[in-house]
C-alpha cells in the first residue's frame with residue numbers, strides 16, 4: 001500500500017541526528033522551556049523572516065493564545081473558513097469569541113475575499129486566513145479589507161511551513177501567525193508542538209505571558225495576567241531543530257512530486273493550482289472528482305491509500321453548527337469531492353506515477 005503519509009520513514013531518514021538530539025536533551029537535566037526551545041525559537045523566527053517565535057504546546061493553543069494576545073474574547077466575532085481543521089474554529093471558541101464562517105475560493109480552497117466584507121459586523125475583531133494544504137490564502141485582497149475595517153489578521157500556517165506570498169514566507173505577513181508541529185505537518189515534531197510568530201513586540205510579549213500563567217521570566221510564580229500553560233518541551237524543540245535544517249529540501253521534494261502528479265494525472269480529475277505570486281508547499285496534494293468515493297475505493301483496491309481533508313465542514317458539525325447558521329455552497333460541494341493523494345517526503349517519483357496510473361484507469365471525465 002502506498003500510504004498518504006509515512007512518519008516512520010521520515011524519522012528513519014534523519015534517525016542519527018534525531019537520536020543524538022534526544023540523547024542531548026535526556027542528559028541535559030532540563031526538559032521544559034530551556035536552551036533547545038530558545039534556540040529553536042530563534043532559528044524558526046529567522047527561517048520565517050520574523051523578529052520572534054514563541055514555542056507552545058500545539059497549533060490549537062497557538063491560535064488561542066494569539067487571539068487572546070490580540071484582546072479577543074467573549075462578545076467578539078472572528079471570521080474564518082469552515083473548510084479547515086476543526087482546530088481553527090475550536091481556538092476561536094475557546095477564547096469565548098464566536099467563529100463566523102465564510103465560503104472559500106473553489107480553486108485554492110482558501111478564504112474567498114469577496115465574502116469577507118459582507119461578514120464584518122461591529123463585533124468583528126479579527127480574521128484568520130488559513131493557508132490550507134500548503135497554498136497561501138489570498139492575502140493581497142484580505143489584508144486591505146481587514147486593515148480598512150480595523151481587524152487583526154492572524155495567519156493559520158499549520159499546513160504551510162515555507163509557503164510564500166509575494167516572495168515572503170507565510171507567517172511574516174499578518175499581525176501574528178500560528179504554526180502546528182503535529183507529526184504529519186511539513187515541519188513535524190515527534191509529539192505535539194506549536195509556535196506563534198510575529199514582528200510586533202507588544203503582541204509577542206503578551207503571547208509569552210499567556211503561554212505560562214502570565215509569568216515574566218524574571219518574576220516566576222507571579223501572574224501579571226491570566227495565562228495558561230502551553231509550553232513547548234525541550235525534546236520536541238531539539239527534534240524540530242534537526243528537522244528545520246531539512247525543511248527546505250523536503251519542501252522542494254514535495255514540489256517535485258506535485259509536478260509529477262500534474263504531468264501524469266488525467267484531466268478527469270481537478271488538480272491543485274498555484275496562484276501567481278504564490279509558492280505552494282503541498283502539505284497535502286488534494287484533487288477533486290464528482291466520483292470521489294468510487295475513485296477512492298478503486299485506489300484502495302489498487303494499493304493506494306487516500307485521505308479526505310475534511311469530510312464535514314466545521315459549520316455542519318454538531319459542536320459548531322449552531323454558531324453561524326449559514327449555507328456555504330462552495331465549501332459544501334468541495335467536502336463531497338476532495339481527495340488527498342499520497343504526499344510525503346520519502347515518496348518516490350515512481351510511486352507517484354503508479355498512483356497516477358491507478359487514477360487514470362478509473363477514467364471518469366470531470367463534470
Ligand SMILES: Cc1ncc(COP(=O)(O)O)c(C=O)c1O
Nearest residue numbers: 058059060085087088158180182
Ligand atoms: C489548519 C490547521 N489549523 C490548526 C491546526 C491545529 O494544530 P494542532 O493539531 O497542533 O493543535 C491544524 C492541525 O491539526 C491545522 O491543520
